[in-house]
Amino acid sequence: MSDIIQPRVLKGFRDFLPQAEMEREALLEALTETFRRFGFVPIDTPVLEYAEILLGKAGGETEKQVYRFKDNGERDVAMRFDLTVPFARFMAEHAGELYLPFRRYHMAKVWRGENTQRGRYREFMQCDFDIVGVDTASADFDIMATIAQAMSALGVPGASIHVNHRGVFNRFLAKAGISGKSVEALRVVDKLAKIGAEETRRQLAELAGDTAADEVLEFIKGGDGFEATLERMTRIAGGSNPDSDRLAELFGMATACGLSGMLTLSPSITRGLDYYTGVVFETFLDEIPEIGSVCSGGRYNDLASLYTRQRLPGVGASVGIDRLIAAFEALGRSGKRGGYTRVLVANSDPTLCAEYQAAASALRAEGIACEVYPEAKKLVQQYAYAELKGAAFALIRGPEEKGRGAWLLRNLSERANAEYASVDAVIAVLQGA
């Protein structure tokens, strides 16, 4: 009696009920449409990989978070913790079967065994899109333009893309004489927006001394327009250089495309992952920036070098769909819908079921989503069900209506009925509605 197993899911893992899943799928469809519009093609890779593949270049933090175990054949395997590393392996393995430049999108779940928080889970979905095979400003810009289009397609009212170039930052570090501490410095600087200038300075001073800390703060100040910030960064970093030129090119393209308004040059964002080598970007929602970046990425010119001698420069970004959903929820504007049914064919007489099914078939043939209520019940209850499913209409035919040779179409929100002589007449009305 009491030996039933308690239904539950692991910490950080979730079920998706229809309403949540319909919302998620709607977002994925918007992204898919965007990616295709920019010429990206889809790929997929295995959930499980050899641990050495995934962890080849991983730092200590990643290593701690990855789900790793021995499979039944004693192989050392791990679950993918992002889509970029598997993609690098994919490119190295299939370079001969592909073409360059190659632009792909990949929307799939990834796993990280870290602690949970709002919008942060152990199983979550990433939507990656990358362009591999070239190292040009145009490719960098394509990624940014795709982000911009994606935000628009997702119905985000306002978003800003913060961009920076690691190369410029590294030049600056070299000039300031603290290149040896670049990884730590990048990490501290990355937190500027979160911990404030004071604390950032303190941590930098601890790391590299007071003089260097002041220089770094001056460098990462930002905030007075893209071109002015770029000019100052470049000057402090030692003058004109190819990396600054890349940023200027990007800004030029953004201006030409009317996107410069959502572009911010933020010398303080660097991205934690160490495989980025060039431009990096993060995307923040104007309404709720504190939730963090909902789409981040950058240029990585050495990633596939772990798996191949062929040089495969790439640039890409990843949309955090779960974080986006959390943001929409926090903003109270998550789309609520009950289902896809537009017409519920009410079942008021079991002997007329063949007619109900025939009517439903006719509606579907015209592209109208409908379902037949599967048992004869009180109409009140069927209306309530129709409402749950988000149906706009109920199609009713009981003995009375049949006697009159009529079909009753009820507008559920207006609670108004109209009679029609045939299903075709009903279809005509629905197509006009």
Place this chain on the structure above:
RNA sequence: GUGGAUGUAGCUCAGCGGUAGAGUCCCAGAAUGUGGAUCUGGAUGUCGCGGGUUCGACACCCGUCAUCCACCCCA
């Protein structure tokens, strides 16, 4: 991984060392087939889980699981 808060009906939440409550929702009826008002009646809980203290624990103690927040890191 560290620290803090929370966990009671489907949902939102009260509660107290002595037999588990409200609102909402749900069900039935008033209206014997046409749902938003009203009225009447009704149903529902391993009080997250497991131990301990106690005559008695939903309450106190310990552990555990989950959620939220902060740190860390990141999407």
